[in-house]
Amino acid sequence: MTWTIGDVTVRRIDEIELPAATGAWLLPAATDEIRLHSHSFAFEKDGMKILVDTGIGNGKTRANPAWHDLDTGYLDALTAAGFAPDDVDLVLLTHLHTDHVGWNTREQDGEWVPTFASARYVTARAEREFWAGYEMDGPRRQMFEDSVLPVERAGLLDLVDIPAEGFEIVSGVRLLPTPGHTPGHVSVELTSSGETALITGDAVHHPLQFAHPEIGASVDIDPAESEKTRRRLLAELADSGALVLGTHFTPPTGGRLVSHGSGYRLVERP
DSSP states (O other): OEEEETTEEEEEEEEEEOOTHHHHHHOTTSOTTOOOEEEEEEEEETTEEEEEOOOSOSSOOOSSTTTTTOOOOHHHHHHHTTOOGGGOOEEEOSOOOHHHHGGGEEEETTEEEESSTTSEEEEEHHHHHHHHTSOOOHHHHHHIIIIIHHHHHTTOEEEEOOOTTOEEEETTEEEEEOOSSSTTOEEEEEEETTEEEEEOGGGOSSTHHHHOTTOOOTTOSSHHHHHHHHHHHHHHHTTSOOEEEOTTOOTTOEEEEEEETTEEEEEOOO
């Protein structure tokens, strides 16, 4: 799927549709019918090939059976979209959760090495520093060992301070602070020729949260802050004409947010 924002084309790079049980686990206050997806977004801006989040990854040991030892065609899909791993210039990580950093690395000769060896990987300094001081369980330590630390050791991870107004990483590409799901979580705003798009990351997991922003995720680090952020973000997006692209939304994945009763709803853009 692709969307055009001004002069920029954004492509959804599919990994997998998550099992039905994922919705009930992640959003326990929602109905059991909630479905979620794992994908990245890729676009080119000012001659740079940019990737937002890197999914779950292949062949990785994970406690969650839905994420364990995957074998997907993600890299083939990425290459077919014009973003071969060696051509990617910038990888923007909304946060450092397992299903957003997996393709940071791939296995080579029995070791985990950066998938995008020519790219800079960027995340918020507050995000990395939080996890550095967090008492991780075994599965999370495993994820850092195979998907985050190899990038750091290769000198490819850049940490940036994100002020309230956001941080412009490339002209027209801004990292916006959307904390709560994790302390350093960011969403990605893209502007071109007077048009705007926002890639949510996990500030919003499912369109149901537009109508019910009080519904949070079971893995939110700070549920109250997450809801506060979500309400602020939705109020800013509603009726603005901005394209909203959900990092875990199943198709149609993107649309315009409009006011609807006491909440909001997503209207698919033609």
